[in-house]
Amino acid sequence: MRGKISTILILSLLVLAVASCGCAESTGQQAVPNSSSVLQSSDTVQITDMLGRQLTVPEYISSVVATSPPSTILVYMLAPDKLAGWNFKNNFTQPFMDENYTSLPVIGGWFGTQTGNYETIINMDPDIVIEGYTTDGQIDEAIERRQESFGSIPVVAIDDSIIFVTKSDPTIEYAGKLLDCEAQAEKLIEFRSSILNEINSTVKDIPEDEKVRVYYAEGPKGLMTDPSGSQHSQVIDICGGINVADCPLTPGNGMTQVSIEQVIEWNPEVIITSNPQFYSTVYSDSLWVSVDAVKNKRVYLAPQNPFCWIDRPQGPHLIIGTAWTAKMLYPDLFTDMDLSELTREFYSEFFHYDLTDEELNTLLNPAAEA
Numbered sequence: 001m002r003g004k005i006s007t008i009l010i011l012s013l014l015v016l017a018v019a020s021c022g023c024a025e026s027t028g029q030q031a032v033p034n035s036s037s038v039l040q041s042s043d044t045v046q047i048t049d050m051l052g053r054q055l056t057v058p059e060y061i062s063s064v065v066a067t068s069p070p071s072t073i074l075v076y077m078l079a080p081d082k083l084a085g086w087n088f089k090n091n092f093t094q095p096f097m098d099e100n101y102t103s104l105p106v107i108g109g110w111f112g113t114q115t116g117n118y119e120t121i122i123n124m125d126p127d128i129v130i131e132g133y134t135t136d137g138q139i140d141e142a143i144e145r146r147q148e149s150f151g152s153i154p155v156v157a158i159d160d161s162i163i164f165v166t167k168s169d170p171t172i173e174y175a176g177k178l179l180d181c182e183a184q185a186e187k188l189i190e191f192r193s194s195i196l197n198e199i200n201s202t203v204k205d206i207p208e209d210e211k212v213r214v215y216y217a218e219g220p221k222g223l224m225t226d227p228s229g230s231q232h233s234q235v236i237d238i239c240g241g242i243n244v245a246d247c248p249l250t251p252g253n254g255m256t257q258v259s260i261e262q263v264i265e266w267n268p269e270v271i272i273t274s275n276p277q278f279y280s281t282v283y284s285d286s287l288w289v290s291v292d293a294v295k296n297k298r299v300y301l302a303p304q305n306p307f308c309w310i311d312r313p314q315g316p317h318l319i320i321g322t323a324w325t326a327k328m329l330y331p332d333l334f335t336d337m338d339l340s341e342l343t344r345e346f347y348s349e350f351f352h353y354d355l356t357d358e359e360l361n362t363l364l365n366p367a368a369e370a
Contacts, residue, residue, distance in 0.1 A: 050174055051133065051140060051157040058127045061179055065121050066130040067146075068111040069313035070160050074172070075130065076101065077188060077316060077350040079179040084126050087111065088313065096353050096363070097306045110146075112253055118149045129153055130175075132160020165238060165318050166196070172316065187349060192319045195342070196238075199326050202333050203240030212329045214241040215268035215293065216311075220277040222288070223263070224255040232311045235318065235325040236272070244268045260287045267292050270329055271299040274308045279366065300328045303343075303363040306351060320346045324364075339364065 045059050064082045066072040075083045081100075085107035095102050107124065108116040121129065131146055133139045139157075147155040156178065159171045169189055176185025216233045218224040226232040228243035232254040236243045244266035250256045271293040273279050279301035288294045302310040302321060309321030323342055327334050340360060347353050355363070 047156070047178070049157045050159050050171070051143065053140075053143070053157060055154045055156060057154045057156070061127045063124075063126040064128055064130060064179065065107060065124060065126040066132070067109040067116060068132045068160055069109070070315040071130045071132040071158060072109070073307060073313065073315035073317055074175055075179070078172075078175055078184050079181045080352050082179055084124055085121075087114070087116075095306045096347065096355065096359060097351065098353060101352070122150065122153065126153060129155045131155050131157050133157055134160050165192075165234060165316075165322055168192070168316055188316065191346065191349070192316070195319055195323050198337065199239055199322060203326070203330065206240055206330075206333075208242075211240055211242045212270050213244050213266070213268050214270045214272060214329065215244050215263060215266060217271050217273040217278055217282075217299075218255050218275060218311075220275055222271070222273060222275065222278040222282060223260060224257055226250075226254040226256065230254050231314060235310045235322050236329075238322050239326040239329050241270070241325075241329045263288075264290055269293055269296070269298060272302060272310065272325065272328060273299065274302050274304075274311050276301060276304065276366070298328075301366045303366075305363065317350070 043059050044056050046054060046056050048054055062082055063084045064075050064079075065084050066075055067087070069087050072083065072087050083101070083104060085105045087107070087109035089106045105124075107120055108114060110116050129146075129150055131143055133143065143155060143157050158174060158178075161167050161171060169192075172185050172189050172192075173182075176182045214236050216225050216236060218226070218232075225245045225247065227245040227247055227249050228237055230249050233243055233245075245256070245258070246266065247256045247258055247262070269292050271282070271291070273282075279299065282288050282294060282299050283297075293299055302308055303324065307313055307315065307317050309324055310318065311321075320343065323337060323339060327337060327339050343360060343363065344355055347355050
């Protein structure tokens with residue numbers, strides 16, 4: 001008799017366990033690409049990150065630290081209230097960002113020559129740390145070392161591709177599911193696809209000898225640049241321009257030093273720059289007066305706030321910079337592209353800020369600030 005009771009009790013417990021698992025699965029599992037969707041407890045789930053690593057993370061993620069600007073900006077664009085801090089300080093006087101986000105602490109990270117501080121981030125106690133990877137090689141080992149340093153805080157690896165403009169769909173989709181903001185991620189993917197499709201369909205048939213010759217001026221004197229193929233000058237390539245810089249590609253941070261004699265020899269039709277200091281002096285600088293772009297008043301400063309639209313920092317926000325670049329290079333071909341309307345939409349949807357008419361004018365027409 002005792003044996004029968006024990007058997008019945010064991011079967012009852014098994015039934016309850018199965019029912020409990022089924023209930024949890026239907027109400028709380030977080031869907032993440034390649035997730036094994038194994039519920040670890042009432043408040044954690046098991047996921048697979050973009051490197052195939054199995055991790056246990058909180059079922060609901062409310063606080064995120066990312067270790068590099070592209071991932072940080074992606075979190076801000078998709079789920080701003082979950083972002084715990086910035087990698088870099090935004091020094092612009094007009095950030096065009098809600099003070100709830102401008103007031104977030106600057107926590108550093110690992111990018112360029114920057115070395116983050118583990119203790120600072122650990123003391124913030126985020127639910128997860130997002131670690132971006134961009135190159136082949138010892139990625140797994142590097143991220144495992146990062147995981148060891150962060151201890152019990154899960155380090156989720158995502159493809160922090162430096163070619164965010166053209167190859168970012170899987171990362172955006174993954175981040176949307178990870179942070180429970182799939183609808184916002186889909187909006188960004190659709191916005192990005194719409195712009196890239198319009199640009200590609202417009203510039204793909206431009207004859208080579210009719211493409212605009214472009215120089216990307218970096219640094220306060222404009223005498224640093226990045227050639228075609230660099231992540232830092234990618235908007236020129238995407239928008240059908242010819243990058244005139246015939247110089248070595250400097251790995252990593254880029255910014256190859258060149259001379260004014262080289263620029264004069266290249267004689268670009270258009271100069272785009274991300275440096276306000278250079279932009280404010282180029283038309284009055286005697287060194288540049290013989291360059292066609294200067295003579296024809298075709299030097300353009302990329303919008304700067306809250307992040308530069310074309311370079312440094314890299315990130316998914318560069319998509320609005322491709323629209324701007326296309327308009328600057330080929331204004332006659334993109335007459336139907338309403339840059340003002342696109343900018344308003346982008347800032348409202350992804351920078352979570354509604355621009356006034358004056359702010360919009362300041363962004364798109366930097367000379368109006370003088």
